[in-house]
Amino acid sequence: MNSVPLIPKQAAIAVGDMVDNCAKVKPGMNVLLVAGNDGMYGGVNIVDSETISWLHSAIVQRGADATVVWCDIPYRPMVLWGEGADPGKAWRVPKIVAAAMKGADCIISNAVDLTFEEELRETADILEEHNIPYARNMATTGSLLTSNWGLTPYELVSEIRVQACALAVPGAKWVMTHPNGSHIEGYVVKPEDMDDYAHYRDIGVYRPFPEGVWSSIRARDAEGVGIINEIGVIWARHIGVPCPFKQPVKVFIEKGQIKKFEGGAEAETLTRFYQFIAKYLGEAAYEVRGFHGGVHPSAILEPHQCPNAPYRHFIEHHHWSSFHFHMGNSRRSKTFPYLMHISAELRGGNLKVGENYVYKDGRITTADHPKVRAIAEKYKDRPGLEPEKWLQTPR
Secondary structure (H helix, E strand, O other): OOOOOOOOHHHHHHHHHHHHHHOOOOOOOEEEEEEEHHHHHOOOOOOOHHHHHHHHHHHHHOOOEEEEEEEOOOOOOOOOOOOOOOHHHOOOOOHHHHHHHHOOOEEEEOOOOOOOOOOEHHHHHHHHHHOOOEEEEOOOOHHHHOOHHHHOOHHHHHHHHHHHHHOOOOOOEEEEEOOOOOEEEEEEOOOOOOOOOOOOOOOOOEEEEOOOEOOOEEEEEEEEEEEEOEEOHHHHHHHOOOOOOOOOEEEEEEOOEEEEEEOOHHHHHHHHHHHHHHHHHHHHHHEEEEEEEEOEOOOOOOOOOOOOHHHHHHHHOOEOOEEEEEEOOHHHOOOOOEOOOOEEEEEOOEEEEOOEEEEEOOEEHHHHOHHHHHHHHHOOOOOOOOHHHHOOOOO
16 A cells, blocks of 8 residues: 655645646646656756656646656766767657647646757757747755745745846947956846747746746847856756866956856866857857846755755855846757856846846845835745745754
8 A cells, every 4th residue: 555645734835836826737737747766866967766656646626637757867978078079960859758748738847858948949849849848847855845945925925036037128328347346337228029028937938947937038239257166956966176276267248258267177168168168159158148047045955954055055056146147149059959048146136127127235125125025024924035934954
């Protein structure tokens, strides 16, 4: 007789928030839950079986049909770039997984290797072609779900995000400064398919949980120097640099293009990587295509909550002190199989767009917006805008 995993009350709150407010599961829907086998045994697709069981139960309780696919996704080449690599022979979404995706009304992914905007172009192509809502669950273990990160109300963080997007007015000048000497500026470019950036996740197919960043803002004519200590962990492992770096890297930007990297071994590796990728993308490999940052007040975890150090850095990417700019634009190529998503990370600085600060002294300003404050009042029993009151430390 199989036992049913018991769900802690706090985990039930986070699961309900994700299923109802992020994935928006409705009666009669066919919902696909995807998880990676390797994540159960120390692989990059961190997950535990209890989380998948809890999600499955929550979906069924709402009158929907739930299908769980445990798989190896995707099968990755050992060499992605440099000598021996061939981007023309990229990995693919396994056919069985792709078929299951196409038959779903909603997908809840629990796998880092099956992301919407950071890995395989094929994933986004399937979702957009079939208009399938894609909830990316990043809180894939019981300890992540019950952390302050997982328990902060989705509605609250969404409002912080939307109000930040509203400050990114097309045509406005943006200026990022940091105590480490970084100074980058440029101009906001209008989105390709809408008038502005201020929209909730009911537009488009991508729905991350916990909510974490405001929309990537298209930019032009970026100029300056960014002094970075890390890049996003997904592409850090592809490129072969540690996260964080052992030595800061200076990124020199002119007229919207990266001109050079300076620093230690990481700068040398980045230089070689971009020289290789430029063979396939041309000058677009060096393009500073946009900027944005984190919006979550509690996206910093302790080792006991998430023993995997790179994944903790991935979570911190979503913290409301985190600014990053994107280095490279693979979207200009119709044949390059990967979504080049290399985010240069800075935390604790200022970002001004036009006359308004988005980040001031390492904190997002829209946390003080009246609409955000009103939502926070609805959730006084959950972590919110004062994360220091909800510290979770081991006894």
